[in-house]
Amino acid sequence: MAGTIIGQGITIEGELTSDEEVVVAGTIRGKLSADGPVTIEAGAVVEADVSAASLAVGGTVTGNVSAAERVDLLGGARLIGDVKAARLTIADGASFKGNVDMDV
């Protein structure tokens, strides 16, 4: 079981809470919090505050993001919002607007 997968074409409006891995290829509006790794795939749209153990973004995220371990913005990612994480990588081709708090 790959934990939770929100497939392409699926829209969740509301709050998603999980203690396992979450993969988003669809749309989420509201709030997303997970104790496991979260992957937002290319083509996905997340209009929500996201908190996770670790976060990989390949799609579009609008909202504040926090991760216990790390946040990776992959190529083609688009993030509008603040990031709070111990580690942050921004790949070539990723767009990002917001503040970064690396808990220095």
Add this chain to the structure above:
Amino acid sequence: MSQVSTIGPGTTVRGSIRGEGDLEIHGRVEGSVVVTGEVLITESALLKSDVRARRITIRGAVAGDVSADESIVLEAGARVLGDLGAPQIGIRPGGLVRGNVSTGGPLAETKSAPAAAASASRARPAATPAARPAPARAATPAPAARPVAARPAALPAPAARPAPVARTAPAAREPAPSATRGDTTPSAAVVAARAPVEEPELDESEEIDDAEPIDGGPPPPVVPALRKGAKASLRRKGAR
């Protein structure tokens, strides 16, 4: 859809899930599920929501209406609290349902969305009298109801007693009360008018009569009425 959408066992969704494609639910959903493809609700799933899809297979717990365009299958372990609607419905041994089952087709659209609200509202009304709405609304109505009850005890009682006085008094004097009521009323009014004067005398003698209920002592029932009525009448007079 390369991947089947899945709500994992450790995942809770509060809100609506909708869209195109198939869906597996192993976790919890509170809200609504509307999907164009197939929905599989597994043993570990717990849904407090209506479910609408093309085909639905249930092995877990659902509290809400379930409606499919093609078929619904309840397998062993399924627990559904709500209505089922689909052209084809299968319930395997071990599947539980509490609700209406109709194989005529999917539940009406209005029933899933508006009716969800409606059913919720219906459920609430049922609950409200007992629990929720009742307190809020009942707070006012209840007082209203109680005051009414209280007033009847206080005010109506006097009203009721005075009336008895007039009626019973005539009844006592006239053998056929029911038939004579119409005739007696005038006399009753007269009696009522005179009654106050007679009351004190009646009280003593009639108390004794109380022991002898029906005999020639029509007064016995009258007596208590007169007493109470007398007091009441005094109040009334005072009030009036």
